[in-house]
Amino acid sequence: MLAQHIQVALERQEHWYLQPIDLATVARSVLQACERIQVPCCLGGSIASSLRGMQQMAQDIDLLAELDEQTLPAFLAPLEHDFLFEKSSIRKAVRQRTSFSLLHLDSLARVDNIVPRCTAFDASLSRLVTSYELDERYPPFPLLRPVK
Template identity: 35%
Template structure:
């Protein structure tokens, strides 16, 4: 089976080749900054424009199954599409729009060393962006996903001393997640 980091590096190399900005997200990214957990797929937020789509899909199709119509719709509607490798591992590509959170995710991403020999890097959603995105997913899912909540609390607990809490609270308030963030911060403090 393909190693998720190796697969993320393969996709990232293709995105870089086509000047498509990206940030690794989801459980793989939150495991880097919070509580580690297993994952069966990879989430990447991307800034993809219509003019880039055909060339990118042509390159991706060499190594992956790509639902072309879903990719086209994702670019038009700022939704997602996926890639599937030969082992059946899935990469979800979330095409970003112009929301505050979408902009935050790319503006604050961090370049992380993921292998040392040879040195290889991935752009990863910053802890604050991950907290906000996961709170958004948690809220959209009816505030019932224990996994999303555990990821949020784990990141807040592990990164509390490095997070700009004032900025995080301000952004959360601006996008309607202020109360959820306050609850998560209290929960992270209680479980320290």
């Protein structure tokens, strides 16, 4: 099913060819979608660990974002051109406070979006978010720092 969606999306792109993955650019576009609607978000997972000194092979981009059903349309709107996703699956994930994926069409990089469950633990994560300057071309990235 996903393969069919990818094939249809790529057929719509007039001059598509696989681009090298620039994780910073892909991550920045999704972070900007959150920032535009003032939704708290941060990078986590293997990218956050690697930037903090625990080198890991990044297979995808993990993003924690406090999305809800009201903010979801405004979050997805600027991503529709560059990412492949199923709105109905995303709405369900946001309602159930789970996760969903976006697939960047130029690089085929996957962005896994984790929607916090609003537990006390999840609420405490906001205190662990710090800014990290990865590249002077971009503003600092919100990054989940390790628990000591």
